[in-house]
Amino acid sequence: MRERRRATSWVAVVAAVPLLAIAACTSSQDKKDAAPPPPPPQLAISPAADAKNLPISTEVGLTVTGGKVSEVKLTDDKGGQVTGALRPDGSSWMPDKALKNKQRYTAQVTATNDAGKSVTQTTSFTTMDKPAKEVFSTLYLQDKRTYGVAMPVTVDFDPGVPKERRADVQRRLIVNTNPPQRGAWHWTEDGQQVFYRAPDFWKPGTTISVRAALAGVPMGKEGFGDEDRTATAKIGNKVSLDIDNGTKQMSVFKDDKLVRKIPVSLGKPSTPTSSGKMVIMEKHEQTVFDTTGSADPYVVTVQDAQRLTWGGEFIHSAPWSEGDQGSTNVSHGCTNVSAADAAFLMRTTQVGDLVTVRGTEVQLEDGNGWTAWNMGWDEYVKGSALPVPQDLKPSPAPPAAAGAPVPAAPPASNPAPAPTNPGG
Template sequence: MAGFRAMIMVAVLGGATALAGCTATKDAAQSTTSAQAPQENLALTVSPADRASGVPISAEIGIKLGSGTVDGVDVRDAAGQKIAGELRSDASAWVPTAPLKYAQRYTATVTAVGSRTHHESKSVAFTTMKQPSQVEGVGFYLFDGQEYGVGMPIPIEFVRDVPANLRAAVQKRFFVTSDPPQPGAWHWFSPTQVQYRPAAYWQPGTKLTVRLGLKGQALGGGYYGEEDKIARVRIAKDKVEVKVTNHPKQMQVFKNGTLIKTMPVSLGKASTPSSSGHMVVMEQAYTYRFDTRGEPNGGYVVDVNYAQRLTWGGEFIHSAPWSVSDQGYTNVSHGCVNIGPGNAAYLFTVMKVGTPVTVSGTEVKLAPGNGWTVWDMDWPTFLKGSAVPVASDVANAVAYEPYPKPKPSPTVAPSTSPGTAGNAQLGTPTPSAS
């Protein structure tokens, strides 16, 4: 959001009125002067409507202008106390810093200025809704003051489905500020799951402030948001990435683009294969209990150390002392990435929640939404999941490409050696020795 001087570029039409004849009377001259400098009409409209009642406490002060720019917004409660807030970057609305209060009267005054320094103001008074009987919270996976890896998305999870016709209004109440600024967007993976990512990995050291302004926001089924949530977090100063391959069965750890460690792994066996795709660490636990009783191919209970979750389906990187002899050679796990105890402990010193992890070469593809899968689709596909039209600068941002297309092979000139003229076929591979 920008300050009160955010500009809206508009075309202002004006001009002198032509008069018939060569001689003008005094009245005609006065009419000409008036026609040359008409009173500017900024066509300012403000919402909510004047005297509206039952207004949601998540409401913003909507602003429309035919011409000119917003010069100021003043919102006060019934006691005359000024309410803090900011304009959206496109000056389409003024957003209160905190939700309004239930069953309270407010007055909003918007002032606009035109190209001839003409000012126009409009005031509206409105009353907010009573406190609803049905409210619910949302799952928010950023925690104030924490530090995350460069691939950390902003995942939000709802208790019940958000109807399609409400998703745009809900999404508009998510506010993300990054320092330094980076373009990003939201993607609805399901009616209950929406995630945000920047176009490319966060720059190391980025500071993030995220506000979910959902208190009093309609979520569907007669339910409203219970509270606003805010988190101020930091991205780690080093870019750490992890790449796991099935052929060979190994893990590589990169720090700021440099390979710093390689270790053997054992992945999921044929009946319970690991997922191939671009994931991030979702949680870390020094000790984690796997209880698979009642699950297909499960039925066991075991405690593991140095566990790092990759999917909702239960795929982790973790210490597996029982499979050390298989690591690097044979896949024996139930879908997890097995590593030795020493290597597992080492990973806890360099990885964080939000560290990107890519697994490749296995029998199955990562399912969208099975974890924080924002990096497993290209940018245009990701943008299609937004409930709100995406700005052109965001759509055209330089983005991370999870599955880059191979570069075309150089064109080979046809051979002119004796006996082969006319038989060369461009693009046909040369048979290799068996």
């Protein structure tokens, strides 16, 4: 019995030796092959520490290498937290509302990598006093309204925004659609209007949410943006009007089906109607046209009027010209229709419906109304102050075949300006 215990004990000791050796060998190899842990992310933020007199449109700028921003806290001098969100490209964190004037803010930003290592940076800054000069802005999209499929998101500025400031202003204009339809912005030459639309009309039933975050945005020598504006609206069914000067007829389409033909009288030769693609901007059951001070002064009350241009071109009821409708142009630039047809149009159309006029003596001037559709997409995207995403850029022209003749450039032309009459 004693010998068996001794043998068993010896076997156990012998067996334990190789196990220890194997374990030691494996541990050494793992340490040798293991990659070093990644370093913490590198993070830089702005504004610079203790920056002063910043606009109330200030965002927290972010530059991260080797990780992602995991938290941003912005607090005022009383500890109140400011809500906001990262921009989609991660370049900055944007407050949900404009900051307050003459207020000190502290931003604390944390970036984290996949290994869980993080780094935190902090900066404080102070906003400016309320500016003495402001640029007045208007968002032509009202909350909880329904618009036509051609409705461009339109922001108006008074005075206009200079070219060197348009990119910064455009970054503060945010549009979301459901279902998604990506679009682009286009500035008029004078900087008084900027439009947003997609390459094609909005789908009926689309929800459009807009934030024009313009309060405190620097806009050059004319001052700073006046306030933030937001709106969420719906797109209704598709309605469009096609007016042909050759036939003096209006074709009314609903969901791409012709529903009515209407005789019209357009502008006489001295006050012609503009040809082009316009959008219904306003609808009035009754309004007054007053051209006092013009070369052809008159004051007249009209019924069922729908504005097409800032210059004063309307579609409206004109019982006095019913004998000319369908045959002769006698108006001051407006589209005259009968009282019955004007009432029908008021029941049928929406602000934001497309109106196309063809074959008149003058062309619609860019910016004379919501002219976002009065050009092809290739031309439209050239009016953006920021680079257009690759998938929205116009397709490049195919290369010319070797030896193919080069077409001569068309002669330059200067279309006549749109009339500025306020209706007729």
